[in-house]
Amino acid sequence: MILKNHLLFYLIFILFVYCSEFSQPKPKGHLSLEYPTPTYIQKNNEKFIFEHNSFAEIQNTPLGINIFYSKMKATLYMSHSEINNNLDSLLNDAYKLPSKHLIKAQRIPERIFVNNKNKIYGTLFNVVGDAASQIQFFLTDSTDNFLIGALYFYSKPNYDSIFPAVKYVENDIIRMIENLRWNN
Numbered sequence: 001m002i003l004k005n006h007l008l009f010y011l012i013f014i015l016f017v018y019c020s021e022f023s024q025p026k027p028k029g030h031l032s033l034e035y036p037t038p039t040y041i042q043k044n045n046e047k048f049i050f051e052h053n054s055f056a057e058i059q060n061t062p063l064g065i066n067i068f069y070s071k072m073k074a075t076l077y078m079s080h081s082e083i084n085n086n087l088d089s090l091l092n093d094a095y096k097l098p099s100k101h102l103i104k105a106q107r108i109p110e111r112i113f114v115n116n117k118n119k120i121y122g123t124l125f126n127v128v129g130d131a132a133s134q135i136q137f138f139l140t141d142s143t144d145n146f147l148i149g150a151l152y153f154y155s156k157p158n159y160d161s162i163f164p165a166v167k168y169v170e171n172d173i174i175r176m177i178e179n180l181r182w183n184n
Helices: 002-018 087-099 159-179
Strands: 040-044 048-053 057-061 064-069 074-082 105-107 110-115 120-126 133-140 145-153
Touching: 048 159, 064 159, 074 159, 087 120, 087 133, 087 145, 110 159, 120 159, 133 159, 145 159
Parallel strands: none
Antiparallel strands: 040 048, 057 064, 064 074, 074 145, 110 120, 120 133, 133 145
């Protein structure tokens, strides 16, 4: 009987000590992501000249150029093709790329770029939603050069969480598009 009383006492004591904490839900907070003010560096590629954010690292690959944002865990993949009577095919492929994300996208607004002086024509696609790629674009001079790009983050697609990073990189992409020059 004494053993049972001691056991009961220890059980109540343990429950009292370990269950006495009062827990409250954490207050709602906002994710605070701060990125450096961009400074841009001009890069002269064999096919084109462009500006990129010094916050990002340029990686040359056999398939093209990657702009790697290590702190954001994101990469902008860019690939150049020469036009050889295949502009229709290249444009068709460029428009198919964002449409592959329609399953997860809420919408895909387009922004058209026309720079007659420097012969830069293209479209930027913002994929709104939990898609694998949030930004895609293509640029062409319609006679010799075709450049396609896509932004990917190395995380599970959660648009609300990566939105600040998407907007930061989008500004870099727009700056690159507006200042791009062909090397021919």
